[in-house]
Amino acid sequence: MRPQKAINKKNALLIITFLVLITLTYVIALILGYSLTRNYVENEFNTVKVEVFDQSLNLYNDFFQNRIGEVSYYQGYLDSTSAKRYADSVLKNYPIVERILFADVQISNYYLNHGFSIHEMYLAPKAIYQFGDEVHPDSVVYYSAAKDSTLSLTKADEFNTMAVKFASFIEAADSAKVLSGSEVFNSFYSVNSAKISYMTIPRRDEIRIFKQFMEGKLQDTSIYEFDIMTFYLNPQNLDIRNVHPELYQNISIQPLFFDSYEADPSVIVTQMPLSGALSDYKLYFRSSKTFLKKEINNLFTPIGIAISAIYLFLVLIGYLIYKNLKINFRMFKLQYDFVNNLSHEFKTPVSVIKIAGSNIRNGKTLTDVERNYYGKILDEESDKLNNLLNTLLSFTQLENKVFKLKKKEVELDEFCRNMVNSYRVKHPDFDIQYTIQGVEVIETDETLLISLFQNLIDNAYKYSSYEKKYLRINIYKQKREIFFKFEDKGIGIPKDEQKHIFKKFYRIQSQHNQQGSVGLGLAFCKEVVNLMNGEIFVESKKGKGSTFTIALPAELNHKGNSLVNE
Template sequence: MISEKKTGYRKNFSLILTFIVLMSVLFCLSLYLAYNFSKKFIENEFASEKVNVLEQSIKPYNDFFQKKLPEVSYYNGYLDSTTASNFVDTVLLEYPFVSKVVFYDSEVRNTPVSDGLNTGKFSFGPKEIYQFGSLIPQDSVQLFSRENTRNFIVGDDFNALALKLVSYIESLDTSKVPDQDELFSNFSNVRSNKITYLNIPRMEDLKAYKQMLRNTLDPQPVYQQDMMSFHLDPYKIRIINSRPLLYQFIKIQPLTYDPLDTSAAYLSTEITLPGPFSDYKLYFISSKSFVDKEILSYFLPIALAILVFYGIVVLVAFLIYRNLNINQRMFKLQYDFVNNLTHEFKTPVSVIKIAGNNIKSATILTDRELKLYGKILDEEADKLNGLMNKLLAFTQIENKAIELNRDEINIEDFIESTVESHRLKHPDFDFTYEVTGFNTFMTDPVLLGSLFDNLAENAYKYSPPERKKLHISARLIKGRVVFRFTDHGIGIPSSEINNIFKKFFRIQNQYNQNGSVGLGLAFCKELVNFMKGEITVKSKVNKGTEFKIVLPYND
């Protein structure tokens, strides 16, 4: 028996254990680092994603500022109270954060005005002032007219934009056309919770306004201008939480807001609102347990990927180990095969050599001695021939190098001849047989004979001296021939049942110490497969074994 060390494949269990421990440590470390990365990433997201929430929430305001406000200029100063009311209704409907609109129906004149701004020969003042809003009573819509001021002061909104208009006209370069951004910024005024917008005049009107600052024109012109002051309510901005799994609560609060609860159980961040809402901020707050759920949802796919990766590594390691183990077993099987085959050849060759030397060295041989030596030489030659034939037949059947012959045999005569040949070889072998349901059978007699011989030899070899018995039954069942070989031998352990038909496999027992190559049952399996049949086995240790062979009947 060759040792495992000599095969070159050693099961180093300490190395396997070290590998498992190392992989486990690396796996746990990877999960720990992945969780810390997920936690840091989500915490950074908590601090940075507020910009996206702000952009989404403030988008209606940007749309209002960039698209709706400039519509005032489309009327070229000729808005009246009715048209202004209709325009404001659409604004209030589309943009809920607009709470009230004050409309200044104004004029630019070359003569002084009593209410408004007078600079040089340039005058700018309101004819009428209206306010519109969902909570404005009907009797309070008109705030001012030249005939009835109702003690209303024109106020800072009008005056601030009027001064901005005069400053712009004063510095206007009439030789070039101003761009739209320049005009828009100079004809609007953004203050806290309020945007005041004046319709942008034509370039010809702006040139005239510039002349009116210094001169009295003839005839004295009057230009219509519309100014609107939009009052905004930041608390009516609809907050769009684009990360609901990250931000638990989002509120609009004054810049001076300072939360009372600043415990470590909460995460919070804030961002200032733009433009007229700059006195307010978006305040974000989430409990740690709420954020932990988002961390976990981010971490789990990473953990799964790590698990798959390490699973693949472990699988590859297992396959390598299994292949090494298989190689070890194959090496051992092949070694045992060569060793036992050598022994099988060596024994008859040695006997033949001894008999030959005796014949050669003997001066005179009696008839009895000649017959004895002849019988010895004949028997040992038969052993060699049988072994060679088995190896050759096995190889031919395995490689499909022979054809299946079809001859009709009498099954009782066939079994009887098999029984007789084995009784001659083994006088202590107790044979019985029975045939039921058929007499003749179309098959290959040579292959079937090899099958019977191998199973009979196994039954004799693996039975104790007092139980060397074999019963063969042959029955025709549902169009199939069923052979059963039942012995009273040592049996086969259940753990080895699945291996007995493998090449070179030998069960380690007292009967297999010498003279077994491990090809007998493998050869039987190949024979049955070649004959398009099936072979199965049932066995109990120290009780006996039954081989069942099912072959097609006259196919």
């Protein structure tokens, strides 16, 4: 046994080492997983701001790319009324536009008062209007050539800017070519901080005429109408769309050179500059580490569950290996004890038979008493060997399903009387009695029934103290089953051992079975009862005794009077 114990200790040490290693790996995996998740979230915090930027500027881009160019559709024929309708539509749908300045411009080759001239081409605003939610009705007319004697540089600022751009374009323009997108943007747009100006794009024949005006090659009394729109923007009205609320706790519009003086290390900040007319501003993203920790935990939870599942699976494997080794060790121990006990069971009768035979052979004269004594010894020990071999053989046949029942009618009273009387003769100190209620005959295999009775009666006698050699056998019928109850006052069976006693080679560690037991008796009973389509139960209290109950199907029985044997 020592080499086997050493092997078991070595295996146990290997399993413990395995569990320690996978536990360390599990802890490291959790730490690395959490760290990588945190780094991923912080990286996302700095990269997905582009999505917020794009979504937030969608409305502004739509305004810049689509609505501003609509001014050219009017071909310069906007007046105060139609300009107001256009302005109201823009102000309503694009909150970022706070105020709109509309200049109704005239172009001619004759002098125009309060205007701009280059060579023989003159540009002058006929009137300038302003529209906005905060513009007072009395202030809508910003300038009128018919009423105002002068045009201040402040009011004419955007007009002058666009007039210079327009003149430069006319001077270098080729009316035979189609205007490119870059030429349109450079000549008819003026983009400044929070301000966009746009001038009506002339047709190709108008470009040719204006070029002739500028060169003094054409005298024409016509006055051409053009429109200049200036849109004043408020970046704070930008519709910020936080498409990643799980990452950004707060998003605001700040001046480009805004610098937060917060020195709080628990706050993470990133930013992204705006473009075009909003280039003096930026999107400012701010989140506390506590806020981001929620997202880290949300992302890490499934990862942690997966890692934990793998860890538990490996622990389960370790447990199954340990359990298998434990079962193997127990089986080895049971087989080892079985071989030892079986050897003892064979050795004792053989030794007794050999001694008795030797005494008979060496005895010159034997009295009848001595001859009968030695003959009885030889018979008893031979019976022990025969019973042991029969039990082993029968158990093997039962396990291999080769044993067939030989059913016949068994008179229970006669059967019990013969069994009880034989034990009374064999053990005079054994207080054994039986009762039969409501049943007389059972159809079953008598040989197997005898084996059941013998095993349970032998156990009741063997596992009882000297002064408590007691057994009561009660046979009765309930519904379609016949019950055989064996109640003793023996040493009892501990509760934690009761679930094992019907296992092959299992022996309760007790002074009563150190010798003379191979752990097959109750296992044999269990197999026999299963073969007979019955069940066997045990109820026991340590030091109080045990009650074994066998339930067999009542295939054939006759009701009769109760029988009591004392």
